[in-house]
Amino acid sequence: xxxxxxxxxxxxxxxxxxxxxxxxxxxxxxxxxxxxxxxxxxxxxxxxxxxxxxxxxxxxxxxxxxxxxxxxxxxxxxxxxxxxxxxxxxxxxxxxxxxxxxxxxxxxxxxxxxxxxxxxxxxxxxxxxxxxxxxxxxxxxxxxxxxxxxxxxxxxxxxxxxxxxxxxxxxxxxxxxxxxxxxxxxxxxxxxxxxxxxxxxxxxxxxxxxxxxxxxxxxxxxxxxxxxxxxxxxxxxxxxxxxxxxxxxxxxxxxxxxxxxxxxxxxxxxxxxxxxxxxxxxxxxxxxxxxxxxxxxxxxxxxxxxxxxxxxxxxxxxxxxxxxxxxxxxxxxxxxxxxxxxxxxxxxxxxxxxxxxxxxxxxxxxxxxxxxxxxxxxxxxxxxxxxxxxxxxxxxxxxxxxxxxxxxxxxxxxxxxxxxxxxxxxxxxxxxxxxxxxxxxxxxxxxxxxxxxxxxxxxxxxxxxxxxxxxxxxxxxxxxxxxxxxxxxxxxxxxxxxxxxxxxxxxxxxxxxxxxxxxxxxxxxxxxxxxxxxxxxxxxxxxxxxxxxxxxxxxxxxxxxxxxxxxxxxxxxxxxxxxxxxxxxxxxxxxxxxxxxxxxxxxxxxxxxxxxxxxxxxxxx
Numbered sequence: 001x002x003x004x005x006x007x008x009x010x011x012x013x014x015x016x017x018x019x020x021x022x023x024x025x026x027x028x029x030x031x032x033x034x035x036x037x038x039x040x041x042x043x044x045x046x047x048x049x050x051x052x053x054x055x056x057x058x059x060x061x062x063x064x065x066x067x068x069x070x071x072x073x074x075x076x077x078x079x080x081x082x083x084x085x086x087x088x089x090x091x092x093x094x095x096x097x098x099x100x101x102x103x104x105x106x107x108x109x110x111x112x113x114x115x116x117x118x119x120x121x122x123x124x125x126x127x128x129x130x131x132x133x134x135x136x137x138x139x140x141x142x143x144x145x146x147x148x149x150x151x152x153x154x155x156x157x158x159x160x161x162x163x164x165x166x167x168x169x170x171x172x173x174x175x176x177x178x179x180x181x182x183x184x185x186x187x188x189x190x191x192x193x194x195x196x197x198x199x200x201x202x203x204x205x206x207x208x209x210x211x212x213x214x215x216x217x218x219x220x221x222x223x224x225x226x227x228x229x230x231x232x233x234x235x236x237x238x239x240x241x242x243x244x245x246x247x248x249x250x251x252x253x254x255x256x257x258x259x260x261x262x263x264x265x266x267x268x269x270x271x272x273x274x275x276x277x278x279x280x281x282x283x284x285x286x287x288x289x290x291x292x293x294x295x296x297x298x299x300x301x302x303x304x305x306x307x308x309x310x311x312x313x314x315x316x317x318x319x320x321x322x323x324x325x326x327x328x329x330x331x332x333x334x335x336x337x338x339x340x341x342x343x344x345x346x347x348x349x350x351x352x353x354x355x356x357x358x359x360x361x362x363x364x365x366x367x368x369x370x371x372x373x374x375x376x377x378x379x380x381x382x383x384x385x386x387x388x389x390x391x392x393x394x395x396x397x398x399x400x401x402x403x404x405x406x407x408x409x410x411x412x413x414x415x416x417x418x419x420x421x422x423x424x425x426x427x428x429x430x431x432x433x434x435x436x437x438x439x440x441x442x443x444x445x446x447x448x449x450x451x452x453x454x455x456x457x458x459x460x461x462x463x464x465x466x467x468x469x470x471x472x473x474x475x476x477x478x479x480x481x482x483x484x485x486x487x488x489x490x491x492x493x494x495x496x497x498x499x500x501x502x503x504x505x506x507x508x509x510x511x512x513x514x515x516x517x518x519x520x521x522x523x524x525x526x527x528x529x530x531x532x533x534x535x536x537x538x539x540x541x542x543x544x545x546x547x548x549x550x551x552x553x554x555x556x557x558x559x560x561x562x563x564x565x566x567x568x569x570x571x572x573x574x575x576x577x578x579x580x581x582x583x584x585x586x587x588x589x590x591x592x593x594x595x596x597x598x599x600x601x602x603x604x605x606x607x608x609x610x611x612x613x614x615x616x617x618x619x620x621x
Contacts, residue, residue: 332365
């Protein structure tokens with residue numbers, strides 16, 4: 001992606017179903033669980049580089065023994081930093097720190113707030129009663145934090161801050177306390193002693209009673225891991241399936257991650273044995289090792305995030321690999337038309353490295369066209385001349401797309417110079433290029449990207465660098481459609497003015513003397529915010545409906561083409577129907593279409609538009 005955007009975090013939950021000695025005898029280490037957790041996090045490191053954290057819980061400790069251990073890091077390489085510290089700790093004589101049957105890990109990509117250690121998951125709520133201790137981490141964003149915060153206040157609580165992290169922790173904690181109290185009172189009625197009641201709570205605590213009231217009014221996308229001090233654990237997924245959560249279990253382990261390949265690699269299990277947590281359900285692992293998927297909320301129409309398929313998840317997942325190739329394949333007709341089918345004088349490449357799968361699909365699409373063209377051309381020559389010479393046949397058969405590695409990203413250059421003009425010069429050198437493969441003034445240069453969100457790097461760096469090669473024309477392809485609307489479920493895309501597609505829309509309105517519609521839409525958005533959230537509609541869609549995708553892409557091309565660019569530039573985007581064809585099981589496309597899967601999304605887009613008009617540089621949720 002030419003403009004790096006922060007996005008969903010990564011989660012990992014591992015429950016060992018056998019005694020710790022079992023793993024020591026079978027696998028040679030009492031730290032089997034920690035080693036697997038490390039691997040699960042490393043295989044998802046793409047999901048978070050701002051911080052990481054782990055929690056371990058040990059079952060059946062003696063009073064006075066430590067049974068919950070947590071370690072977090074916001075260093076530049078947080079996973080390595082955490083496990084280096086753990087390795088040092090576990091080597092201390094007599095140490096049993098981080099020994100546990102319940103292990104939970106998190107990778108943080110911050111979408112809001114600072115990057116202090118306090119922002120790193122997992123979060124803890126501590127208590128002297130084991131069954132009231134709570135650790136949570138997750139991949140989530142809520143659109144109605146204000147309402148959820150007020151509910152806590154109405155309960156008589158005084159949360160330390162208004163954030164989805166604190167709100168969620170205290171909300172689960174409140175209902176966990178209530179469930180503890182319910183079982184406690186049952187034990188009292190049965191005449192049990194307090195230590196007997198404690199055991200009863202650990203055996204009979206019902207997480208369904210905790211999770212149902214917690215998530216009843218939550219609006220957002222989430223996959224949330226939780227662990228209770230006595231050993232119960234859960235992973236809760238939102239009812240639209242926005243955020244991913246996969247699990248595998250056998251007689252030794254239960255494991256949950258954000259991405260399937262992490263499980264496949266860590267435990268060498270086939271794809272078919274890995275399942276998705278059903279939207280609206282919680283995977284619950286009880287202290288006794290029993291496993292169940294419990295329906296907490298009624299599932300809604302499944303709208304899993306399509307950006308996971310386009311860019312965020314690692315491309316070694318079988319389905320994602322195929323889908324990314326299809327995204328490139330479906331762009332082939334548009335790019336062939338753009339270069340006037342001049343394949344002989346066109347170089348095809350990709351930027352950045354994550355776009356390589358879409359590039360393979362694009363080349364497949366070009367080959368498919370060429371195969372049909374070759375058949376047609378041979379038949380045409382034979383029909384016109386009665387035969388075809390070996391030279392003619394050779395020229396036809398040897399025509400193929402010219403695939404080259406053109407752009408190479410250097411390590412991040414430190415922009416220690418503060419003057420804007422000099423900083424821009426530094427940014428312009430983030431990428432380097434391969435010289436000598438593009439023929440000056442003759443060749444077209446086609447570059448495919450995952451998506452074009454803001455276009456800043458494209459304009460300041462990439463196009464200028466590509467222009468040095470002297471191509472006749474540069475065609476930039478986006479395997480994703482126009483990003484028109486803010487995200488509110490985990491991706492750091494909350495300010496509409498940042499999107500080049502929105503900038504193009506505004507520019508077109510001014511070009512056509514329709515800028516009064518901006519003010520009109522602003523007033524309509526304010527009216528919508530006075531309504532109950534379920535009744536709100538997305539007013540910004542009406543503005544986009546004025547212009548075609550082609551008009552928007554043409555204006556984006558104008559905006560992003562540097563003034564000193566010598567080559568002609570064209571920017572082509574994927575369309576939404578082809579996105580759905582490529583990713584048929586992941587239809588969450590609200591950032592492209594404006595069709596939000598939860599009512600809170602319409603609130604966010606209207607607020608984002610108001611913020612834009614009022615020049616209020618804040619996120620909309």
